[in-house]
Amino acid sequence: MVDKTVRRYYQQKQKQKEIEQELTELRGEIMTYFTEQGVNELEIGSHKVKIVVQERKEYDDTKLYEALPDPELWRLLSKPDASKITSLIKLNVISEEKLKDTFSTKTVKLLQVDKK
Missing domain, CATH: 1.20.5 (Single alpha-helices involved in coiled-coils or other helix-helix interfaces)
Structure with missing residues (x-):
């Protein structure tokens, strides 16, 4: 078996x-x-095809650690996780201004194919 x-x-x-x-x-x-x-968008046969462009932030560990000297905040992150960092910004735990030089922006193209 x-x-x-x-x-x-x-x-x-x-x-x-x-x-x-x-x-x-x-x-x-x-x-x-x-x-x-x-x-960026076409209807091909019975399918609707679209390219969705997104920008994703990729944080630099060293720069982020320097921007977040509070060990408690760093421990919450433990590893740069863009969604967790975004949540902390939205909750006003940290300011976006404080993190302005800690990441690079990566453009990502996603392909969506749907049936009409």
């Missing part, structure tokens, strides 16, 4: 890797097409 389950698990993980690889390739083709066409 366990042998069969382990074998099946391994097979499914292999399929997952293959599917993820194919999705990466297909995503690349779609992103290239959109870039070449200079568009």
